[in-house]
Amino acid sequence: MCFCNKGGSRSRVQKEGLYSTGAIKTGHNSVTIIRQKLSGVVITPMDSPLACLMKASIVSSIYQTDVSPTKLEKISPAPSQHSFGAADQVLPMYPVEGTRVLRTESMRTTGGKKIAYAIDISRRASMRDGGKTVAFENSASSPGEGLGNGVVAPTKPKSRSGSIIGAISPVMGIATPGIPSRSRPSSKMTKYVECWGADKPFANITDSTLAKNIGISSLAMIEQNLLPQRTTCCDCSSNSEGMNSVTLWFKNSALEVQFRNQADPQFKYNVACAALLFILIAFIQLLTVRESIVLYASFAPTLITLLLFVYLSWYDGHFKDVLDSHLFSDVPAVSDYADNCAKPGQFPAVLVSGLESNIQNLSNISYSVQSNFTGHDPVLSYHKDIESVPSYLYSSVLTLASISVFLRVGFILKLVLMLLTLVFHIVMFNKAEDFKNYHDSFGAEEFSILPFAAKAGLVLVFLAALLHILDRQIEFTSRSDFLWKDKLKFEQEEVETMRGINKILLENILPAHVAEHFLTSVASEEDLYHERYSSIAVMFASIPNYKEFYDETDVNKQGLECLRLLNEIICDFDKLLLKPKFSCVEKIKTIGSTYMIASGLRPGKEEQIDANRKEEHTVAILVEFAVALMTILDQINRESFQRFKLRIGLSHGPVIAGVVGAQKPQYDIWGNTVNVASRMDSTGVMGKIHVTEDTAKVLKNAGYTCECRGPTYVKGKGTLTTYFVKTPSSGNAP
């Protein structure tokens, strides 16, 4: 096998980001092979500062000394000096810049034979840097020094959960990516886990306790950080974090843009109310003011415009299509209105209120002014005119109120509009002859020193001031609300992440459908979780010669290196489970070096398939899985110079599945089928799939060839006729 990364060469190390190989070979030949392998390693330098630091950490972990990046750079390449001698020989270590990090464990002795194995730790230490790796070649030295002494770089097994937690750790505040935190849980968390009982594991995982706690902490956070301590309009700005004290704009411009672009679901109601108000004011004025063509002409355009905007705001989606397709396709401002109208601070909003407030009043007042010049039968209409003067004031009041209430823009723009309205109205009041007449007729008794126009102006100024204060207060509240929601959204995301982690953790230790049960179950449901299956397939795949490999010596850190290799094997087996084809295969557990799996454990799945076909499928898929396991192990053997072989036992039939345990609940299956499958393994032959007669029948129906083994004594069952399934490796593929 070649480690080269050229062309289509099959390098397991390069294909998968996680690997260490171990090799046990006997005698000098094996060592030579290792040497050949090592000299074929791809040389790829790491050049970034981060890479240098990583190099340093790797080197220091290998040497167990502090190696700085500078020191590392000084290490000269000497690939030609690989030295592999006799098994016990002390070999020098040469860090080779640009080659894969490799360690050659010192030789170990098993059964009088000298054994060596090499461990590639480059991937395990996650030393990848843009596809480049650094390599060190080493061999044995005295115990306690260098690589040859069996000291292993402190690499972490990359578990599924580990990687997941690592991936989400920034959100959760877990510092080390990819490494599950093993720190003691907080007392709150401990109490929470203590609720898990034998009868109800994972209890409370979805109940409201956690949510309540989160809710309380949210409220506390809101009180502390968001809600102003004193919410009077005068000092609200001083308490506002992140807001300009005068304009109340957010200091963060992105947040400001976000705030301004918020959709306003109330907009259409505001437009409708503004239109209604206009119609009412117009109606009142029609009753009080002398009718004339000028009056009607001044109302008409405003009314038409307002009604158009009401229509647009209520039927925006539909009308936008019409606008785009036919009427106003050349007028972007109009055709875009449908999109914009729901956002406060947009042009149409200003226009609506502006039109409504000003045109209507201005037209009325200008009519009043104008009536003095047109001389509309002054004798007859004199009394009517001066009696209608207060209605101008009331209309102005309503105008200011409509600007304040219905106009969905910032309070500053509202203030500007109100000031403009005020100035214009006061000027018109002063010019209107009717106001003077009214003052002469009715206003002389109270504050006669002030003309009625001035009194009206004062009223309007006070009103505008009051409305402005209210506007400011409302805007402050809505901005605080926006900030609050923004922070709450962030916290909500965290809660969602927590839920996600819960789910992932559960799904990592339980089959997905069982995890789902615990995540969604309610307290009233049955306490002990269990399922009965009439026909599932169970498989035990053991590596009998792993026992020979396993050894507890100083060289392999009291068995740690052997365990590392087993972990690699199991991890690779686990990866198979992720294939869609094996989605119905469930890993139950590992027992020592035995891998226990079952298929058909998903209630409700494949219901469309009839019972016989389902049975065939569950058994056949396990055989396929077994073949895949064998292929994987062969590959590992090739790369790590091992001779591991799988011995597989398979059976099918009814089982009962359930979750047992309180603090560490475990999903498991029980029944005669499981016992028999286990016995098929223990009485089986290395490299073969051993099955019962019933299972062999099912497999034959599914198209597999089974070779009768003959009567086999099975403890607890007596003598059974058993079969070996023919697989590609056994020469006769089905």
Ligand SMILES: Nc1ncnc2c1ncn2[C@@H]1O[C@H](COP(=O)(O)OP(=O)(O)OP(=O)(O)O)[C@@H](O)[C@H]1O
């Ligand atoms: N859920 C399970 N997980 C792992 N192994 C199991 C399970 N159920 C049964 N086995 C294994 O199946 C084998 C057969 O079980 P059985 O109950 O027939 O015999 P036993 O007398 O309990 O086992 P032994 O004689 O090996 O001690 C046992 O070795 C047992 O460990």
